[in-house]
Amino acid sequence: xxxxxxxxxxxxxxxxxxxxxxxxxxxxxxxxxxxxxxxxxxxxxxxxxxxxxxxxxxxxxxxxxxxxxxxxxxxxxxxxxxxxxxxxxxxxxxxxxxxxxxxxxxxxxxxxxxxxxxxxxxxxxxxxxxxxxxxxxxxxxxxxxxxxxxxxxxxxxxxxxxxxxxxxxxxxxxxxxxxxxxxxxxxxxxxxxxxxxxxxxxxxxxxxxxxxxxxxxxxxxxxxxxxxxxxxxxxxxxxxxxxxxxxxxxxxxxxxxxxxxxxxxxxxxxxxxxxxxxxxxxxxxxxxxxxxxxxxxxxxxxxxxxxxxxxxxxxxxxxxxxxxxxxxxxxxxxxxxxxxxxxxxxxxxxxxxxxxxxxxxxxxxxxxxxxxxxxxxxxxxxxxxxxxxxxxxxxxxxxxxxxxxxxxxxxxxxxxxxxxxxxxxxxxxxxxxxxxxxxxxxxxxxxxxxxxxxxxxxxxxxxxxxxxxxxxxxxxxxxxxxxxxxxxxxxxxxxxxxxxxxxxxxxxxxxxxxxxxxxxxxxxxxxxxxxxxxxxxxxxxxxxxxxxxxxxxxxxxxx
Numbered sequence: 001x002x003x004x005x006x007x008x009x010x011x012x013x014x015x016x017x018x019x020x021x022x023x024x025x026x027x028x029x030x031x032x033x034x035x036x037x038x039x040x041x042x043x044x045x046x047x048x049x050x051x052x053x054x055x056x057x058x059x060x061x062x063x064x065x066x067x068x069x070x071x072x073x074x075x076x077x078x079x080x081x082x083x084x085x086x087x088x089x090x091x092x093x094x095x096x097x098x099x100x101x102x103x104x105x106x107x108x109x110x111x112x113x114x115x116x117x118x119x120x121x122x123x124x125x126x127x128x129x130x131x132x133x134x135x136x137x138x139x140x141x142x143x144x145x146x147x148x149x150x151x152x153x154x155x156x157x158x159x160x161x162x163x164x165x166x167x168x169x170x171x172x173x174x175x176x177x178x179x180x181x182x183x184x185x186x187x188x189x190x191x192x193x194x195x196x197x198x199x200x201x202x203x204x205x206x207x208x209x210x211x212x213x214x215x216x217x218x219x220x221x222x223x224x225x226x227x228x229x230x231x232x233x234x235x236x237x238x239x240x241x242x243x244x245x246x247x248x249x250x251x252x253x254x255x256x257x258x259x260x261x262x263x264x265x266x267x268x269x270x271x272x273x274x275x276x277x278x279x280x281x282x283x284x285x286x287x288x289x290x291x292x293x294x295x296x297x298x299x300x301x302x303x304x305x306x307x308x309x310x311x312x313x314x315x316x317x318x319x320x321x322x323x324x325x326x327x328x329x330x331x332x333x334x335x336x337x338x339x340x341x342x343x344x345x346x347x348x349x350x351x352x353x354x355x356x357x358x359x360x361x362x363x364x365x366x367x368x369x370x371x372x373x374x375x376x377x378x379x380x381x382x383x384x385x386x387x388x389x390x391x392x393x394x395x396x397x398x399x400x401x402x403x404x405x406x407x408x409x410x411x412x413x414x415x416x417x418x419x420x421x422x423x424x425x426x427x428x429x430x431x432x433x434x435x436x437x438x439x440x441x442x443x444x445x446x447x448x449x450x451x452x453x454x455x456x457x458x459x460x461x462x463x464x465x466x467x468x469x470x471x472x473x474x475x476x477x478x479x480x481x482x483x484x485x486x487x488x489x490x491x492x493x494x495x496x497x498x499x500x501x502x503x504x505x506x507x508x509x510x511x512x513x514x515x516x517x518x519x520x521x522x523x524x525x526x527x528x529x530x531x532x533x534x535x536x537x538x539x540x541x542x543x544x545x546x547x548x549x550x551x552x553x554x555x556x557x558x559x
Contacts, residue, residue, distance in 0.1 A: 059088070059096050066098040075119045078105060082122035089129035102126065107141070110148050110160060117157055124159035131166045139170040146175045149193070150182040158190035165192065168199050176200035183225075184215040194221060198228040202235070211241045219247050231255045243268070250275070251286040254293045269294050273301055276308045284316055291326040302330040310341070314361065317368040324376045331376040338373065339385050342366050346392075346400075360399065367403045374411050386412055390420065393429045401429070409436045414448045422457055427465060434458065434469045441476040447484055451477065456491040 062084055085102045106123035127145075131138035141163075148160045164171065164179075171179075179200050186193065201207055207229070209215060216222045226242045229235040239256045242248060253268055260268065272290065276282050282290075287309075291297075297305075302323060313320050324331045331338070346366055370389070374382050392404045408417070420433035437454075441447060455477060458470035477488040 054088070054091060058084075063097055066101060075116060078109065079119045079122045082106060082109075082119070082126040086122075086126045086129045089126065089133045103130070103137075103141070107144050107148070111151065120157070120159050124163060127163050128166065131163060135167070135170075138167055142167060142170055142172075142175060146171070146178055149179065149196070153182065153186035154188060156188060158188070158192050161190060161192035161196045165196050165199065168196070168203075171200065173204065176204050177206070180204065180206055180209065183221070184209055185217060186221060187217050189218055189220050189224070191224070194224045194228055197221075197225050198232070201225070202229065202233045207235060207238060210238060213241075213245055213247075219245070223247060223249075223252060227252055227255050230259070234259075249280075249286065250282040250290055254286065254289050257293055265294070269297075269301075273304050274308060276305055277312060279312070284319055284322075287319060288322045291322055295326065297327065299327075299330055299333065302327055303334070306334070306338070313369065314345075314365050317365040317372075320369050321372050324372050328376045331373060332381065335373060335377055335381075336384055338369075339388055342369060343388060363397075363400055363403060367407060370407060374407075382411055383413075386416060390416070393420075393424065393426060405429075405432045405436075408433075409439075412436070414440075414451075418448075418450075418454050421454065421466075427463060430463070430466055431469050434466070434473050438473040438476050441473075441480070447477060447480070452484065452487045452491060455488055459492060 062081075066081060081102055082105075085096070085099070088096050088099075106127050109119050109123040110127075127138075127141070131141075145160055145164050149164060152158060152160055179197060183193075183197050201210075210222055210226055210229075213219050213222060223242065223245060226235075226238045230238055230242065236259050239259055242252050243256055245252075250272055253272055257265060257268070272282070276287060305323060309319055345362060370385060373385060377385075386408065389404050389407055392400055395401060408420075412420075414437070417433045417437050421430050421437065424430050424433070455470060455474050459467055459474065461467055461470070474488050474492050478485045478492075
């Protein structure tokens with residue numbers, strides 16, 4: 001469906017031009033045309049509508065269309081009229097004879113329980129365009145719009161308050177007082193109405209009704225208006241009433257914070273720190289503001305925040321990131337205890353669920369928090385966490401092991417990866433570690449001093465799958481050329497093994513027969529049919545985690 005009024009009017013104009021003149025089509029035909037699913041080039045290629053088409057084709061046609069509408073009660077037709085009138089208002093130089101009719105219809109449509117939300121939305125959009133293009137006409141509608149604002153207080157959607165905000169300066173004192181007096185009786189919450197109410201209260205300097213929450217049907221409306229008045233207009237006389245209200249939230253405190261005396265600030269901070277586990281009173285974005293506006297906090301206060309919000313981290317791990325961003329020093333100081341807490345949670349989750357079907361929610365948020373910690377403490381300080389993570393490589397949960405491999409690929413030291421590649425009990429872990437080492441060399445990482453020794457041990461390993469995978473690793477090192485490449489080539493030539501199958505031996509011979517100058521493009525980009533020329537670290541890790549490595553002497557191609 002063509003959602004834009006511009007598109008629909010373009011399509012109508014194109015149709016009328018093709019007809020070569022005024023063809024009086026029926027309302028049904030017009031509706032089908034205007035709601036066409038065929039987004040033709042003529043309907044979408046331009047935003048500005050040709051003035052001649054508007055004057056000579058579209059406006060005369062719509063005049064006939066509107067005349068027939070008097071005899072129709074179909075709300076869809078009426079919605080299309082509002083769309084077309086909106087376009088005419090944005091093209092202010094175009095005059096259309098049925099303007100007074102559409103203004104009257106729009107006001108009638110906006111009355112409660114009169115029409116559908118679709119028609120009311122289109123009517124409000126038309127009136128917004130009218131107010132923008134013709135201030136004088138718009139100001140005449142203010143009394144009607146104020147009555148509509150008051151009348152619509154029990155409706156879910158507020159299509160009208162914004163229309164009054166557009167011309168707030170033209171609202172009379174009586175009209176402003178009428179809005180203020182009606183506010184406590186309003187049932188439904190609307191940000192637009194709160195903004196309107198705050199504007200008229202500020203202009204008239206009338207705030208007394210905000211102090212008594214017992215008068216209000218919707219206390220959220222009252223509290224939000226008070227927040228706007230304090231935040232935007234610095235109406236500090238409302239601070240006490242806002243903060244002592246039983247429904248007061250964390251964002252209300254942060255708005256008032258800078259106006260409070262030091263003692264009240266400290267008391268308020270301590271009070272809200274202990275409430276951070278309450279979802280409705282302390283939304284996530286408000287906690288972020290609290291940490292920024294009310295800083296600095298002590299280490300002890302961060303300890304309390306962490307303890308209070310611990311259960312919330314499982315639903316929203318970004319809350320933990322807010323803590324790490326606010327005080328990286330606290331994370332470094334408490335890293336070991338936080339990591340132990342998370343491992344305890346993972347252990348309790350494994351104990352309460354099948355190891356074959358792990359609790360993915362717990363696994364996901366745990367590793368998200370691990371990542372935040374690693375970003376905060378730096379790779380050089382992450383030995384404790386990575387050592388703990390490597391213990392999970394022996395867990396029966398495959399998904400858990402995959403998460404660990406991804407984390408190690410990003411953060412593990414060469415020494416840790418070497419140890420895994422050489423000594424880990426699981427074949428899959430050893431193969432994964434070799435792939436990570438190979439990918440790092442390909443990405444340009446300088447080999448460590450004992451890299452050649454590690455390759456030599458892997459090429460003579462008792463596990464044939466490990467030897468196969470080590471060929472790729474050796475190829476990446478040979479690509480580097482120089483002393484490293486020569487040494488690895490020498491190691492490769494000496495690493496003969498009676499168990500080597502024909503495929504492995506062929507791969508080794510091909511690698512040894514390639515000159516150094518060509519090895520970068522040919523040596524290990526394709527070994528035994530596996531094209532690794534475009535592999536990146538992420539590609540390799542993805543391949544690692546999706547593969548099902550099996551130590552099977554009958555199927556030795558582990559690529």
